[in-house]
Amino acid sequence: MIRKKQFSELTTHELYALLALRTEVFVVEQQCAYQEVDGKDLDAVHYWMEEGGEIVATLRILIHASPVAIGRVVTSPGHRGNGYSRQLMEAAIEDFGAEDLYLQAQTYVEPFYASFRFERTSDEYDEDGIPHVDMVRKSKA
Template sequence: MNFQLKTFNELTTTELYNILKERTDVFVVEQNCPYPEVDGKDLQSYHLFKEENGEIIAYLRILPPGVSYPELSIGRVLVKEDYRGQKLAQQMMEQALSYITSELKETTVKIQAQHYLEDFYRSFGFEVISEVYLEDGIPHIDMLLKK
């Protein structure tokens, strides 16, 4: 699958720059949603990503318990627009969940998901634990996975 998993300190400056660029392109520009993308949580997170030709084409971050929620969480899940429809998000989530259970020994994962992705996350066993609410003008739900 050629995904890389690194802590913040293991990222090269170029990788970090490309990750932040792609997250901004997707979550701020593409979704027309101004919000503080660089939120201070990256320093404590694990970064799972796939590069092609020097570009980040798929990315997510794993946040240890206590960073966003009492539970471990996954966030900033993205696939670059030109690469969507190739099952990269599914492969990346499978790898992330495998790492979380086998290496981090965590059995509960909480996410804040865009509402339209509910079925995608349900396919991994996540269950809705909140009503739909607006976060930065976009409908979201909270979901929980217990293994």
């Protein structure tokens, strides 16, 4: 089941688990020293999935960005391959797909985002030692 809350609705335990998962993957696993707690969570809608009471996948939507931005899409190492990120993306697009959507994709997952109609809008660039591209999904409106 997908859960979602705005920052002000998160319990301290939920917030801790979301940040711990993102740090586990984006900072530790990818060996990328950067400020994961970036202040943007305060103005975001957080989506996640749990298994056995543990948060195993998450993403956030920056709802006041223009265009609306999807970011921090991550699944824990022990739960990859179960379609969790796809389910989270589907839920986010269902909620916000009437608007243009933006994301910064690590280049190796560009085909994943393209499967949701996101199109590359930039050349490849380096962000914290990892190749990225900007992608946009235009609303059908």
